[in-house]
Amino acid sequence: xxxxxxYFRSSASFRVRIALNLKGLPYEYASVHLTRSGGQQFxxxxxxxxxxxxxxxxxxxxxxLTQSLAIIEYLEETHxxxxxxxxxxVERAYVRSFALTIACEIHPLDNLRVLRYLxxxxxxxxxxxxxxxxxxxxxxxxxxxxxxxxxxxxxxxVLADAVTMADVLLVPQIFNARRYDCRLDHVPTLMRxxxxxxxxxxxxxxxxxxxxxxxxx
Amino acid sequence: xxxxxxYFRSSASFRVRIALNLKGLPYEYASVHLTRSGGQQFxxxxxxxxxxxxxxxxxxxxxxLTQSLAIIEYLEETHxxxxxxxxxxVERAYVRSFALTIACEIHPLDNLRVLRYLxxxxxxxxxxxxxxxxxxxxxxxxxxxxxxxxxxxxxxxVLADAVTMADVLLVPQIFNARRYDCRLDHVPTLMRxxxxxxxxxxxxxxxxxxxxxxxxx
Numbered sequence: 345x346x347x348x349x350x351y352f353r354s355s356a357s358f359r360v361r362i363a364l365n366l367k368g369l370p371y372e373y374a375s376v377h378l379t380r381s382g383g384q385q386f387x388x389x390x391x392x393x394x395x396x397x398x399x400x401x402x403x404x405x406x407x408x409l410t411q412s413l414a415i416i417e418y419l420e421e422t423h424x425x426x427x428x429x430x431x432x433x434v435e436r437a438y439v440r441s442f443a444l445t446i447a448c449e450i451h452p453l454d455n456l457r458v459l460r461y462l463x464x465x466x467x468x469x470x471x472x473x474x475x476x477x478x479x480x481x482x483x484x485x486x487x488x489x490x491x492x493x494x495x496x497x498x499x500x501x502v503l504a505d506a507v508t509m510a511d512v513l514l515v516p517q518i519f520n521a522r523r524y525d526c527r528l529d530h531v532p533t534l535m536r537x538x539x540x541x542x543x544x545x546x547x548x549x550x551x552x553x554x555x556x557x558x559x560x561x
Numbered sequence: 562x563x564x565x566x567x568y569f570r571s572s573a574s575f576r577v578r579i580a581l582n583l584k585g586l587p588y589e590y591a592s593v594h595l596t597r598s599g600g601q602q603f604x605x606x607x608x609x610x611x612x613x614x615x616x617x618x619x620x621x622x623x624x625x626l627t628q629s630l631a632i633i634e635y636l637e638e639t640h641x642x643x644x645x646x647x648x649x650x651v652e653r654a655y656v657r658s659f660a661l662t663i664a665c666e667i668h669p670l671d672n673l674r675v676l677r678y679l680x681x682x683x684x685x686x687x688x689x690x691x692x693x694x695x696x697x698x699x700x701x702x703x704x705x706x707x708x709x710x711x712x713x714x715x716x717x718x719v720l721a722d723a724v725t726m727a728d729v730l731l732v733p734q735i736f737n738a739r740r741y742d743c744r745l746d747h748v749p750t751l752m753r754x755x756x757x758x759x760x761x762x763x764x765x766x767x768x769x770x771x772x773x774x775x776x777x778x
Contacts (some may be wrong), residue, residue, distance in 0.1 A: 392711075395705075395707035396662060396666065396701075409651070409658065411657065411661040411662060411665070413657070413661055417657055418657075421653065433635055433639050434626070436634070436635070437626045437632065437634065438626075438631075440631035440634055441626065444630055444631055444664070445627075445628060447661070447664075448628070448630075449669065458670065461693070465692070465693075465696075466685060472683060488612075
């Protein structure tokens with residue numbers, strides 16, 4: 345039995361939900377509310393699962409796994425079909441690099457705890473906080489758009505016409521970008537890929553608004 | 562022929578140098594100076610290799626690879642010996658999660674371009690910038706120390722007595738922490754692992770001070 349500790353709005357959680365759906369793996373949804381009562385991720389019971397106090401956490405029959413990309417690689421290794429990585433090592437590196445650019449260059453800067461530090465410790469205004477958010481998202485996506493165009497490998501999805509880990513990372517990042525009113529007109533290729541992904545049930549079902557703990561806005 | 566575009570002080574570059582050394586793979590060292598003349602990573606020739614303007618970039622006989630973790634996974638797949646990941650999927654997920662915690666939760670916040678944004682856009686003082694740096698490093702390493710102790714899987718290295726990708730990521734992060742005078746007395750297990758790694762020639766040879774483009778401090 346798979347149990348996913350996650351939060352509807354967490355984009356790292358969203359990634360794992362997509363991967364589980366694409367693999368056709370049912371799972372129990374365990375909600376960890378990141379803002380209610382000071383943040384349930386800081387509760388001792390949750391910290392015992394993940395000292396880092398971050399979602400998602402996947403419990404696979406008692407084996408506790410953390411970090412969304414490590415979880416997705418684990419699912420790929422234990423449930424290879426359908427594959428989320430291509431077979432060729434150079435193409436695998438391309439897909440992983442695309443995914444890591446989102447996971448390492450864009451998302452970490454816009455994490456809840458980082459935004460809180462900006463406000464509480466550096467006394468950033470609401471406007472400065474939002475500008476920070478948009479800066480990293482818009483610059484990061486622009487670099488990905490440039491790369492996708494330069495490589496010429498995209499089709500319906502980031503790599504030709506098969507969904508990969510790259511798409512799994514892209515879609516939640518676009519959701520975040522929209523929530524914070526980031527510019528997206530400068531990344532038409534990424535948006536075309538996003539729209540193609542959102543035609544698939546695995547992505548539709550994984551989106552924040554469809555989760556049991558979803559709230560308005 | 563392998564050519565590594567990198568910079569002596571870049572910790573993402575340092576990771577790939579360690580992995581190449583552990584695999585026994587010789588490579589040509591192509592220096593990309595990140596601060597001289599406005600940053601050589603922003604030069605059009607380099608941007609043609611990596612739109613993201615980040616080091617490291619590995620050129621493997623014309624195949625251009627980016628993102629340090631994607632490069633290390635590629636090396637693991639194309640040169641499996643000696644392995645940098647264990648065989649068991651749960652242990653692989655553990656090692657990857659450890660590595661990703663550094664790559665996604667600690668390092669991105671202390672990147673050169675992030676520190677510049679703090680100073681230029683948010684007018685952070687030198688003291689505030691250094692406090693930011695130390696906050697994310699000290700908190701992130703503390704969470705890893707807690708996890709390593711709770712899991713009880715460490716030996717000479719992060720996972721028992723064989724060097725893995727987790728150690729490859731840990732060592733450059735400790736170098737960064739020392740450079741910015743971060744506390745390290747709260748992570749004795751990580752420091753013991755660090756010292757064990759630094760007895761190995763692959764790590765010794767990859768350190769910043771031994772690189773052809775090294776400068777004082």
